[in-house]
Amino acid sequence: MDSEGDETSMKRDTGNLSARQLLALPIIAGESSIEGAAEKIGVTRKTIYEWLKQDFFKRALEEARKEYVESGFRTLRLAAKQAADKIIKHLDCVDEKVSLRAAEDVIEFAKEFISLEDDERRIKDLEERIEQAQAEAGPRK
Numbered sequence: 433m434d435s436e437g438d439e440t441s442m443k444r445d446t447g448n449l450s451a452r453q454l455l456a457l458p459i460i461a462g463e464s465s466i467e468g469a470a471e472k473i474g475v476t477r478k479t480i481y482e483w484l485k486q487d488f489f490k491r492a493l494e495e496a497r498k499e500y501v502e503s504g505f506r507t508l509r510l511a512a513k514q515a516a517d518k519i520i521k522h523l524d525c526v527d528e529k530v531s532l533r534a535a536e537d538v539i540e541f542a543k544e545f546i547s548l549e550d551d552e553r554r555i556k557d558l559e560e561r562i563e564q565a566q567a568e569a570g571p572r573k
Contacts, residue, residue, distance in 0.1 A: 449492060453483060461496035516541075 449457075456473045460480065463469035470477045483489045519541075522534035 449489065453489060453492075456480070456483070457492055457496040458500065460493060461500040 452473070452475070456469070456475070459472050460466075460469040463472065466477050466480050470480050473480075484493070519534050519537050522530050523538070525531040525534065
């Protein structure tokens, strides 16, 4: 048995992640393929597939993927703020075409934002109605 196999079976018994698995999590979470992740980590695909059979590793990977996506959203939020600042700055541009385009963009974004807020309000209202109807109906048998 190779050292990777020993490590996998030993850690499966304890339910703990190995140092290699901990280092591998963000790489696997950010890679589009197991093959690419295995190459970057320096293990075989088989090793990663063995890790994925372990519930504790799968749970940790799900958390790592969630954090990876959330990190991307945080980055996009920051970039959106910078983009909005740039558009607003161009509202006062001396070039009429540039300021007009910026104004159009602001109006479009505002319309989309208002529409999203309306959708959010409608969804919240529907959820409250469902909860109320379920409460009035009583427990299911």
